[in-house]
Amino acid sequence: MTKYIIRRIIQAIPLLVLITILIFGLLKLSGDPFAAQMIDPNVSEEDMAYRRRAAGLDDPLPLQFIHWYLGDDWYQRDLRPNNDPCLADSTVVCAWGEFDGEVDTPGTRKGILRGDFGISLRFQRPVVEVIQDRLPNTLILASTALTTTILLGVAIGMLAALRPYSLFDNIVTTLSFVTFSMPIFLIALLAVFVFSVKFKEWGLPYLPTQGMYDPRGDRSLDELLIRLILPTFSLAAIQIAAYSRFIRASMLEAINSDYIRTARAKGLTNRRIVLVHAFKNASFPLITLVALDIPAYLGGAVVTETIFSWPGMGKLFIDSLTNLDPPILLAFTLLVAVSVVFFQLLADIVYAWVDPRVRYT
Amino acid sequence: MKKVTRLTLVSALIISALTLMGVFSTAAQEESVLVIGFEQEPPNLWPLNTLTYGGLAESFYSRDLWDWDVNREIYPIMVTEIPSVENGRIAINDEGNTVVTITLREGMLWSDGMPITAADCEIWHTIRFDRSTSTNVSRNAYPDVVLDFSIDENDPLTFSITYSGTFPDVLVAPEKPECRYPAHVFGPMIEDGGILEDSPYFVGGMDFDGLKTVSYGPYSLAEWNIGENMVMVKNPNWDGPEPAWDRIVIPFITDSAQMRNALTVGEIDVAFGWSDNLQPDYAAIENVETIAIPGVYSDALWIRMGEIGNSDEHGGTALMDPRVRQAIAHAIDRRSLAEELVAPGVMVPTSWYPPSLWPEDLPFLEYDPELAAQLLDEAGWVLNEDGIREKDGVTLDNLRFVTTENELRNNYQLFIQEYLAEVGIGVDIQIIPATTLFATFSDGGTLTNYQWDLAIFANSANALAPTSYDDYKCKGIPSPENPDGFNPWQFCNERYDELDALIATTLPGPERDALVEEAVRLHWEGFFWHGLRLRATWFAVDTTVVNPESVANYTGSLASNWFNQIEYWEAAS
Numbered sequence: 056m057t058k059y060i061i062r063r064i065i066q067a068i069p070l071l072v073l074i075t076i077l078i079f080g081l082l083k084l085s086g087d088p089f090a091a092q093m094i095d096p097n098v099s100e101e102d103m104a105y106r107r108r109a110a111g112l113d114d115p116l117p118l119q120f121i122h123w124y125l126g127d128d129w130y131q132r133d134l135r136p137n138n139d140p141c142l143a144d145s146t147v148v149c150a151w152g153e154f155d156g157e158v159d160t161p162g163t164r165k166g167i168l169r170g171d172f173g174i175s176l177r178f179q180r181p182v183v184e185v186i187q188d189r190l191p192n193t194l195i196l197a198s199t200a201l202t203t204t205i206l207l208g209v210a211i212g213m214l215a216a217l218r219p220y221s222l223f224d225n226i227v228t229t230l231s232f233v234t235f236s237m238p239i240f241l242i243a244l245l246a247v248f249v250f251s252v253k254f255k256e257w258g259l260p261y262l263p264t265q266g267m268y269d270p271r272g273d274r275s276l277d278e279l280l281i282r283l284i285l286p287t288f289s290l291a292a293i294q295i296a297a298y299s300r301f302i303r304a305s306m307l308e309a310i311n312s313d314y315i316r317t318a319r320a321k322g323l324t325n326r327r328i329v330l331v332h333a334f335k336n337a338s339f340p341l342i343t344l345v346a347l348d349i350p351a352y353l354g355g356a357v358v359t360e361t362i363f364s365w366p367g368m369g370k371l372f373i374d375s376l377t378n379l380d381p382p383i384l385l386a387f388t389l390l391v392a393v394s395v396v397f398f399q400l401l402a403d404i405v406y407a408w409v410d411p412r413v414r415y416t
Numbered sequence: 417m418k419k420v421t422r423l424t425l426v427s428a429l430i431i432s433a434l435t436l437m438g439v440f441s442t443a444a445q446e447e448s449v450l451v452i453g454f455e456q457e458p459p460n461l462w463p464l465n466t467l468t469y470g471g472l473a474e475s476f477y478s479r480d481l482w483d484w485d486v487n488r489e490i491y492p493i494m495v496t497e498i499p500s501v502e503n504g505r506i507a508i509n510d511e512g513n514t515v516v517t518i519t520l521r522e523g524m525l526w527s528d529g530m531p532i533t534a535a536d537c538e539i540w541h542t543i544r545f546d547r548s549t550s551t552n553v554s555r556n557a558y559p560d561v562v563l564d565f566s567i568d569e570n571d572p573l574t575f576s577i578t579y580s581g582t583f584p585d586v587l588v589a590p591e592k593p594e595c596r597y598p599a600h601v602f603g604p605m606i607e608d609g610g611i612l613e614d615s616p617y618f619v620g621g622m623d624f625d626g627l628k629t630v631s632y633g634p635y636s637l638a639e640w641n642i643g644e645n646m647v648m649v650k651n652p653n654w655d656g657p658e659p660a661w662d663r664i665v666i667p668f669i670t671d672s673a674q675m676r677n678a679l680t681v682g683e684i685d686v687a688f689g690w691s692d693n694l695q696p697d698y699a700a701i702e703n704v705e706t707i708a709i710p711g712v713y714s715d716a717l718w719i720r721m722g723e724i725g726n727s728d729e730h731g732g733t734a735l736m737d738p739r740v741r742q743a744i745a746h747a748i749d750r751r752s753l754a755e756e757l758v759a760p761g762v763m764v765p766t767s768w769y770p771p772s773l774w775p776e777d778l779p780f781l782e783y784d785p786e787l788a789a790q791l792l793d794e795a796g797w798v799l800n801e802d803g804i805r806e807k808d809g810v811t812l813d814n815l816r817f818v819t820t821e822n823e824l825r826n827n828y829q830l831f832i833q834e835y836l837a838e839v840g841i842g843v844d845i846q847i848i849p850a851t852t853l854f855a856t857f858s859d860g861g862t863l864t865n866y867q868w869d870l871a872i873f874a875n876s877a878n879a880l881a882p883t884s885y886d887d888y889k890c891k892g893i894p895s896p897e898n899p900d901g902f903n904p905w906q907f908c909n910e911r912y913d914e915l916d917a918l919i920a921t922t923l924p925g926p927e928r929d930a931l932v933e934e935a936v937r938l939h940w941e942g943f944f945w946h947g948l949r950l951r952a953t954w955f956a957v958d959t960t961v962v963n964p965e966s967v968a969n970y971t972g973s974l975a976s977n978w979f980n981q982i983e984y985w986e987a988a989s
Binding site: 270 | 460643644645684
């Protein structure tokens with residue numbers, strides 16, 4: 056098992072490098088970040104030339120990639136402005152933008168291998184700090200949504216499987232297909248329209264429309280919990296539909312298996328048969344589903360976070376994409392890629408742990 | 417299975433309880449709070465950040481030496497009086513350079529209690545003048561046009577700035593004097609060779625301490641929760657009118673539907689900057705009033721008036737005749753179109769220049785189809801048997817009428833097509849991507865390559881200075897020799913060019929006013945620019961929280977000073 060894990064980790068390294076090369080290349084093709092992002096148009100061309108060079112954008116492309124990985128504190132650039140006359144005598148026209156020709160200013164970045172993901176062009180702050188701001192918010196939403204999805208998805212799926220083709224099963228089936236066929240933004244906006252706008256109109260207690268905390272409040276836990284409801288609902292609705300269908304199908308298959316008939320013949324209680332024997336076997340594939348969902352949630356729910364103004368990774372990603380902030384986008388992509396690899400590996404390990412039939416060599 | 421059912425019931429109960437908790441907790445607040453939704457979060461708060469939302473956020477906690485009100489009238493804030501030629505504070509020295517002398521009001525304090533003096537203005541001068549202090553400051557031409565800064569030896573509140581040559585728009589130019597940032601915060605850092613980028617002043621995030629944002633304004637920036645909101649609190653050292661609310665919270669709500677929802681349920685009190693077509697939706701919200709503040713952009717009908725681009729297929733030389741261009745304006749009921757297509761009360765401008773510069777007798781070309789027909793007849797373009805204007809075998813039935821993909825402009829095109837048809841002019845409507853329509857001559861732009869006759873788009877005038885652009889000068893006409901020129905309408909008037917040069921080198925006063933008036937008239941008499949609507953900045957305010965009249969009266973009408981008189985906004989009575 057240990058050998059298997061080590062082998063998988065080693066296999067993942069070239070995969071991650073390949074992913075980063077692809078993303079790096081795509082971002083470079085998308086144009087000049089200084090031109091595309093919301094840079095003040097009144098910042099002079101000379102200042103922009105300095106910033107571009109300081110950010111390493113004047114370096115050859117392969118070197119930029121190496122700097123991103125290994126940093127540039129071992130590399131020197133010509134960054135000193137040739138502006139002495141300008142400072143000494145205010146009547147002399149400044150020659151800012153002309154560098155002094157000496158390649159003597161070392162870079163300051165350490166590279167991602169040393170934990171430095173660079174400076175966000177938009178926020179002018181280290182990328183790690185920006186992500187540290189957002190990741191906890193995404194984890195709050197993601198963990199709530201995932202827990203809700205698993206609990207309700209499994210419960211509904213089991214109930215439907217135990218009473219196949221009953222009224223409950225038919226209702227669940229219909230709702231599942233309806234929910235599954237709706238885009239998430241529609242679910243989110245409908246939920247807000249009904250549970251916030253209409254509930255208020257009808258004089259009922261209504262849910263907040265957006266944000267993590269009440270703007271007039273004191274950022275308390277109850278504010279957070281109440282504001283989690285609609286985003287969680289929007290995120291979980293489709294997944295609950297998927298999980299419940301999945302569990303229903305695998306439970307039906309398990310219930311009609313020979314070993315369940317044997318269990319019944321041995322006189323086990325129905326509850327024990329369903330929860331211990333049938334559900335245990337029916338839930339194995341759930342591990343794969345959850346392992347695939349966690350990295351997706353970690354990457355943030357782009358649509359949900361945008362609609363609900365939830366300051367998480369998804370909103371950060373969409374803002375960074377809109378404003379072309381490569382350091383953030385590269386770090387974000389790497390984070391998601393690493394988590395996909397990690398959780399897939401974890402799923403394989405958990406499989407081996409819960410299912411004695413699975414053995415890795 | 418009963419347990420599962422019970423679990424479901426308990427979950428439902430918990431959710432209901434939390435819902436009630438949320439509703440009741442919202443109700444129990446004592447501190448007065450105004451919540452203003454921002455559609456975008458400022459990326460940062462760099463000095464003189466001219467990005468709209470950076471400037472908007474800054475306008476809560478930072479005030480200039482002077483500013484402009486909703487009518488674009490200048491008023492003093494930090495100065496004893498507005499510098500002018502009359503009061504001797506704007507003068508030309510012996511070397512022919514412009515000297516501006518400013519005296520700060522006594523007793524002003526920064527938000528941390530330190531006094532404001534001319535030394536604060538000097539540090540900001542140093543930052544703008546010396547490029548090595550930051551690469552992220554909007555300097556414009558400051559280092560190139562400013563020659564000297566000096567503080568009065570006898571008065572620590574008085575300072576002078578010397579500008580190169582005659583610099584008449586010293587009060588309105590981006591290079592105008594400023595005292596935005598405190599010397600006691602930035603001085604030591606700059607003296608130690610540090611740069612502004614090192615300062616925590618301008619960035620938000622986990623370690624952001626709003627109190628470091630020492631400023632002079634009715635509020636102080638207390639919190640900036642990146643991605644979520646900004647919180648302004650009353651500045652105890654502000655000596656102006658006391659603001660009506662203890663706190664202002666600015667949540668960032670990027671989804672426009674959610675902005676309306678938030679206003680509907682009372683989570684925010686003010687939404688602004690939304691597009692014209694949303695006015696009915698906002699107006700329909702209970703207890704919400706919509707307010708239009710005139711902006712700086714005007715959508716207009718442009719006419720290609722020059723010879724280049726003429727062809728018999730598209731009306732020959734018809735548009736070169738000013739009577740035809742004037743007739744087109746009279747043929748269209750622009751006021752009704754603005755009322756019906758945009759919103760009631762939308763202003764239809766008379767001139768491209770800002771209203772404050774219009775001569776009192778500058779007429780608006782009112783809807784008058786009979787006069788339009790008469791002008792066309794006088795120009796020799798008479799109706800043929802098909803009801804189309806015709807002259808020397810050339811018909812006016814195929815003028816190329818272009819605009820961008822924009823629902824409102826496309827609707828305008830359709831209505832204008834009908835109005836023009838009534839006087840015998842036919843147009844061929846074309847919708848062209850903005851990147852092609854506005855591209856330069858060498859990039860094959862539709863306008864710059866003269867593949868048009870009529871067009872709808874917006875072009876802003878300088879909101880405060882009376883100077884014009886090359887877009888209206890002879891040297892701006894695009895050609896292979898001048899591929900970057902953007903005067904595709906071909907307005908070319910040597911006197912106008914001369915006037916603009918004179919305006920740029922004449923100090924404010926009666927002489928300059930006369931020059932400006934003449935320039936505005938010449939521009940208007942070209943009849944190549946017919947205003948369709950002055951774009952407004954829309955506000956939607958919850959009338960149970962804010963007095964809407966105070967918003968209408970105390971809101972800036974420039975690009976990013978919409979909250980520059982927030983201290984005058986009143987709570988609903």
